[in-house]
Amino acid sequence: MHFSELALDRRLLATVAHLGFNQATEIQQQAIPAAMTGRDLLASSRTGSGKTLAYLLPAMQRLLKNKALSKRDPRVLVLAPTRELAKQVYGQLRLVVANTPYHSELILGGEDFNQQSKALAKDPHLVVATPGRLVDHLEHGHFYLHGLEMLILDEADRMLDLGFAKELNAIHKAADHRKRQTLMFSATLDHAQVNEFGAKLLQSPTRIRIDAEAQIHADIHHRFLFADHLDHKEALLKALLEKQDFSQLILFTATRSDTERLSSLVQQWGYSSLALSGELNQSGRNQIMQAFSAGKAQILITTDVASRGLDIARVSHVVNFDLPKHAEEYVHRVGRTGRAGAKGDAFSLVGPKDWVNYKKLEGFLDQTLAFEAIPGLEAEFKGFAIKANKPKPASKKGKPAAGKARAASKGKKVKKKFAFKLTEVGDAPMTIKRKPKAEPEE
Template identity: 35%
Template sequence: MKFTELDLPKEVLQGIEKAGFKELTPVQEESIPLALQGKDVAAQAQTGTGKTAAFLISLFTRLLRNRRPASPDPRALIMAPTRELVVQICADAEVLGSGCDLRVQPIFGGVDYEKQRSALRSGVDIIVATPGRLIDYYKQRVFSLKKIEAVVIDEADRMFDMGFIRDLRYLLRKLPPFDKRQTMLFSATLNQRVMELAYEFMDIAEKVRIAPEQVTAERVEQVLYHVSRREKFPLLMGLLRKDPGMERVLVFVNTKKEAEHLVERLKANEFKAAVISGDIPQRKRMRILDEFKAGRLNFLVATDVASRGIHIEGVTHVINYDLPQDPEDYVHRIGRTARAGAVGKAISLADEDLVFHLEDIESYLGQKIPSCFPLDDDFVWDYRRPASRKRTPKPATGGGEKKRRPRRRRRGGARERKSDA
């Protein structure tokens, strides 16, 4: 189906044309017509399937058709689990909403506290936010939720995984009743806990399910290497040497410590790499992502939590340096490549500790991942090691002598003489 076949306002069609969209993706074809009818929608779809455009197009259409007198109170709310996802949704909204006279405001922690506060006070139409800071402003009565007409919950499953579900429920309870607003929920899986959220806060939601294998199998070339843990980095060096087409690579690991260690080794071998993790200041995180998008960084090493919401065109390869423990994370990871109809390659390294998760991953995919054992010439052993960090000696006290303990007094009040030995 083409977008021109839908009954959309000309302002929305203008933004769709600017974005270069012509035909609907499966999740768009299933969810947009339902949303245009005013129905609540609970959709299962992976990242990279066009779900952001699906709810933005539906949201813009609703707000344009139900115009109301100018008011500082927001009319719609989009909630997402990460700052990066909020930024990406706003970037997509800027393009798709270029023909709409609607004010979109991102709200997230880490930057511009007073600037965001001022923007809310001056009035916005759509808030795109992570739950934490939004609740902060709400409790200060910076804005009101009484006039919300539509709400979107993006990546609902991650709201649970990242511990935001309590904040999410708090905000949903402050909205108008579910029969007085439209709600759209998007999640990688419509499991029991996600559907309980839908039953509690949605008005008989229409379910849309897009199977994971439709997302991953067709456009992503997958390969898995069985390798020992000590051989993973030599094999990675061999793969990089053999494939000069690795221009923009996302490397996934399971821990922040492993991410930092891997980046040090890549840098030691003259690869431009950086870590993205949850504790990096927001401005630095955005700068790293911008450098990766611009090609000034070739490798971005991330954990699953930190990488949520990353939307970067032209990622040539995804490398699962550590095989994920959650099957859904595998689908999410390799969905970072082959976006918007492009092709990509996903390489996984299964070591002796993490290979036990392979069966669950393949069961979730509904297919076997092509696998092999690397040959001797696939490894590079003469790579450079990072310079060892020198320990900074502790500053000496008392002219190099050990710190003296307090002298004890003898009975009768006389001090004990300290030996020079």
């Protein structure tokens, strides 16, 4: 479907065409018409699906076509869980408002509070913000939300997971009037807290589910490699960097200390890199993100602080040096590549300490994941076996008693169940490391 078929204002269509977008994505095809009716919306769509424009375009349509409820209050408020995502949204918003008489502001934690209060005093029509800092300004009376026409929550599940429920309730209370429209976007609609919170904020919402959070991105090639230990992981990483033709690459680690260590290591191998973690102040994080976005480094090494909200077209590869503890975070990590129709590659190194997280991921995605190996760097580790449960004594009539059953089984081999199938995958035959022990004879 072309954007011209969505009944958008000609100025918005001109902007979309200038940005190089012709065909609307699936979430845009469904969310834009639904939001333009004025009804509340509860929608889910995977990362990289174009949901930012799915709510910015109907928001701008409302401003262009409807009279403002207030001369001073913001008309549209977009809330995002992280500074990085808020900055990404604001970047797209500035492009969308370019050919309109409206202006916008970005309000983030960790930045100059007084400068933000001055910006809010200029009565921006649209505000993009993180919840905590926005509530600080509300409490100081720097602006009001009595005339707010549209409240948009991007990645509502993430905001609730990060503990912003109190702030979101305060914002809802400050803008609680019958003419407010609320759009709530979440990675999944199967999030109990999202549904409970949505019941408070939304009035008879239209529900849109594009695809499940657990669905693997079709434009990304997912590959898993076994690793024996830390040194083996580093050897695998070096081999991947040498063998893969990548434009830019994001390397995810489990700990903050590993970001600096691995950044120094890949620099020794001859690659330019940057390290990003939550320990840095906001100014430092901004500088690193801007430098990587500008192509000043080949590799960004980060914790999950960059798993959402980072949209860089040149990222062709993602490597999980450590698997995330929460399976859904894997989807957001690998979603940093394969964006806007481009192809991407995601590699995950699975060692003994990653095995529990791997099994969670396998169950979350509800499919068998294939393992590969790099010739000369094959791992001995092939996963851990699951202990078999002993059969329960039969209780039904006609079946042998437990004692007789044990006697009948003497001398017979008992099959053990393992956590994966014995199949040949790529260069790595998935064989069992330890042979199962036979049942002891009685």
